[in-house]
Amino acid sequence: PASLIIAVDGPAASGKGTIARALAHRYGLPHLDTGKLYRATGLSVRLSGGAPEDADFAAAAARGLDPALLDDPDLMSSENAQAASIVSAHPGVRAALLAVQRAFAAQPGGAVLDGRDIGTVIAPHAPAKLFVTATPLCRAQRRHAELARSGDPRNLATVLADIEARDARDSGRSTAPLVRAGDAALLDTTELGIDAAVQRAIALVESAI
Numbered sequence: 001p002a003s004l005i006i007a008v009d010g011p012a013a014s015g016k017g018t019i020a021r022a023l024a025h026r027y028g029l030p031h032l033d034t035g036k037l038y039r040a041t042g043l044s045v046r047l048s049g050g051a052p053e054d055a056d057f058a059a060a061a062a063r064g065l066d067p068a069l070l071d072d073p074d075l076m077s078s079e080n081a082q083a084a085s086i087v088s089a090h091p092g093v094r095a096a097l098l099a100v101q102r103a104f105a106a107q108p109g110g111a112v113l114d115g116r117d118i119g120t121v122i123a124p125h126a127p128a129k130l131f132v133t134a135t136p137l138c139r140a141q142r143r144h145a146e147l148a149r150s151g152d153p154r155n156l157a158t159v160l161a162d163i164e165a166r167d168a169r170d171s172g173r174s175t176a177p178l179v180r181a182g183d184a185a186l187l188d189t190t191e192l193g194i195d196a197a198v199q200r201a202i203a204l205v206e207s208a209i
């Protein structure tokens with residue numbers, strides 16, 4: 001198709017970011033990691049001394065988001081991931097971040113977006129949708145290895161508990177919960193290395209378009 005939108009959704013550390021980047025490279029499309037928008041909102045709230053639970057405060061932060069926060073060294077930390085998952089449950093936050101994501105998806109040649117609600121809310125008409133998963137333990141092991149490399153001393157049990165808390169919050173919220181779109185292809189990466197997961201993702205996209 002002239003415009004190829006690829007929606008990649010899934011839980012934390014499922015491999016969706018790596019797969020989305022590889023697909024963007026393969027098809028020559030721009031890529032947006034939408035989790036960064038929620039992470040930047042969580043960070044903005046934390047930096048201004050607000051509580052992520054405060055819906056009005058968080059929505060105002062999302063509306064006035066400073067793009068410089070997307071490059072903040074604390075953006076990808078575990079503390080900030082929890083704040084992101086708390087602010088992301090507020091409907092006002094999601095509404096504030098909708099337009100920028102829709103505009104990104106509407107670029108002439110298409111785009112790859114990864115997140116939790118791309119195939120269900122942001123780009124429901126995307127021709128190619130993947131729902132990437134892996135078992136909680138597998139995802140915790142990946143995230144634990146990643147954190148260890150960056151010098152974060154958190155142990156595996158703590159990382160697993162963090163991931164399970166985030167899964168429960170992301171799947172349990174009433175606005176745009178993490179759920180597989182009816183027409184999304186399921187890609188379980190538990191037993192797959194990066195190359196195999198990417199090859200499988202490309203095959204699924206090819207059969208969808």
Ligand code: C5P
Nearest residue numbers: 012034035038084085088115116117170
């Ligand atoms: O993908 P990442 O782990 O960076 O996302 C951080 C948090 O942002 C998620 O736990 C989720 O609560 C939220 N998020 C969301 N919708 C998206 C992307 C991320 O609610 N499309």
